[in-house]
Amino acid sequence: MTDPSRPLRLAELVASLSLATDLGLGQPQEHVLRQTVLAVRLAEAAGLSEADRAAAYYVSLLAWVGCVADSPEMARWFGDDLRIRADSYDIDKTGLPMMAFLLGHLAEGASPLRRISVTGRFLAGGVRDTMDSFLTHCRTAADIAERLDLPATVRGALPQAFERWDGRGVPGGLRGEAIIRVMRVVHIADDAEVHARVGGVDAAVRMLRSRSGTEFDPELVELCIRGDGAMLDGLDQVDAWQQVIDGCAALDRPIPAAELTDVLAVFADYSDAKATWFLGHSRAVADLADAAAREYGLSAEQAVTVRRAALVCRLGTIGVSTGIWNKPGPLTASERERVRMVPYLTERVLARSPHLAALAGPASMVYERMDGSGYPRGLTGSMLPPAARILAAAQMFRALGEQRPHRPAMAPDERARVLRAEVTAGRLDGDAVAAVLAAAQGRRPRKRAQIAGLTARELDVLALLVRGRSTREIAHALGISPRTAGSHVEHIYTKIGVHSRGSAAVFAMRHGLLPDEDQAEKIG
Structure with missing residues (x-):
């Protein structure tokens, strides 16, 4: 267990x-941590310098962090974005095997007629969407590394997450030693950990041999499998958390208390990228809950804790398929159960760090209710601290003001009526609701930042674009022609230096470019 008396460090975050x-x-939990343990072992065996071993450590931890940003696109074609990612470890991801894999996962669970229709549309435009998703992934990972102030050695490697030794990867088609060696190490560690855990060391060795010289650097493969895979043996038995926390003094640094809220905003944006409906949600709840905590009478220090808990209270949404979040009709029993696991998953992410564990309590109680009807534990009012009561009210107020696939957004007055009815029914705390409504009424509309030379009209287009609206839908909402809307989209991408909706969404959240609720209603 990490010593809670030690200052919070970057490695822990x-x-x-x-x-x-x-x-x-x-x-399963700690896959990336075990992968990182293996990556460090392999980097040492390969004789990488101390600086490169340190880079391998952080590149391994962050290489796949961008997977959330392309979830809406993955769900659009494949339904369950989690399943297709998990299954992708079984194949050498290129050429005909990759195409067969993608086509086999299209519209899973749909009727044969719908699958034929989706396949046709996928062949016409979905393949390009899939390639763009790789760019979104890489861009997001590099963005997070930059926001965490990691060095250029880390940021420079992350865009190569999907390159291959044989040159058949993306986005640059880099070949052989043109791929940074640190990333070549991480490529092997990622797949090898999965195969060793699922099928044993022998299965991992067979997989590495089969992909040596195609997906992976053959010299590094030989190092990894020498001695019949001794480097892989016992990987599932190590205390991966502790080894990772203690394993990178070279690039590690303390996180000042004043910096923690900004760092947790990275966590918030990360979780909100899971679905277009969630973009900016966690930051908005944090703003509202912070103000409500002060209205409630909590101290400034306690209000900061409420804000921080709000920023991380939806991390568990990442563990639910975007196909479920996008579903317009009623959820099945199993889908509802998965959604009810969100607070538990949030708690599990935060609980390993003693410094973040203090936020896990209120963050995991955001869907609990005073009468015990909430989830995941059915806690009652006497068990819910003020922070949890405020978070529950703030989260509900904000969520009701956002459009969802199964319902439209509600106006502020209507939301206030719903929250007061929840108090009457005994589900929400009356003082917490009063504080949230007072805070919401007193908030002034936030002025969107002027950045990258974006015009007011381009900001409106950006707000619709990142929500997944098509060019035609953007044109209709803003009363302009599709051609004009398309030109605006091209100019936006050029100005902010991205090429996909997901990357634009990450940029918009980071720079506060998403409109407040009342502004969103005016935009459409």
Whole structure:
């Protein structure tokens, strides 16, 4: 266990973020941590310098963090974004095997007629969407590394997450030693950990041999499998959390208390990228809950804790398929049960770090209710601290003001009526609701930042674009022609230096470009 008396360090935060990445990859908890242990072993065996070993450590922890940002596109074609990522470890991801894999996962569970229709549309435009998703992934990972102030050696490697030794990867088609050696190490460690855990060391060795010289650097493969895979033996038995936390003094640094809220905003944006409906949600709840905590009478220090808990209270959404979040009709019993696991998953991500565990309590109680009807534990009012009561009210107020696939957004007055009815029914705390409504009434509309030379009209287009609206839908909402809307989209991409909706969404959240609720209603 990490010593709670030690100051919070960067390694601890990035390791915690990797636990959320496990959810997005459809992998068991600590997959990325075990992968990192293996990556460091392999880097040492390969004689990498201390600086490169340190880079391998952080590249491994962050290489797949971008998987959340392309979830809406993955769900659009494949339904369950978690399953397709988990299943992708079984194949050498290129050429005909990759195409067969993608086509086999299209519209799973749909009727034969719908699958034929979706296949036709996928061949016409979905393949390009899939390639763009790789770019979104890489861009998001590099963005997070930059926001965490990691060095250029880490940021420079992350865009090569999907390159291959044989040159058949993306986005640059880099070949052989043109791929940074640190990333070549991580490529092997990622797949090898999964195969060793699922099928044993022998299965991992067979997989590495079969992909040597195609997906993986053959020299590094030989190092990894020498001695019949001794490097892989016992990987599932190590205390991966502790090894990772203690394993990178070279790039580790303390996180000042004043910096923690900004770092947790990275966590918030990461979880909100899971679905277009959630973009900016966690930051908005944090703003409202912070103000409500002060209205409630909590101290400034307690209000900061409420804000921080709000920023991380939806990390567990990453562990639910975006296909479920996008479903317009009623959820099945199993889908509802998965959704009810969100607070538990959030708690599991935060609980390993003693410094973040203090936020796990209120963050995991956001869907509990005073009368015991909430989830996941059915706690009652006497068990819910003020922070949890405020978070529950703030989260509900904000969520009701956002459009969802199964319902439209509600106006502020209507939301206030709903929250007061929840108090009457005994589900929400009356003082907490009063504080949230007072805070919401007193908030002034936030002025969107002027950045990258974006015009007011382009900001409106950006707000619709990142929500997944098509060019035609953007044109209709803004009363402009599709051609004009398309030109605006092209100019936006050029100005902010991205090429996909997901990357634009990450940029918009990071820079506060998403409109407040009342502004969103005016935009459409």
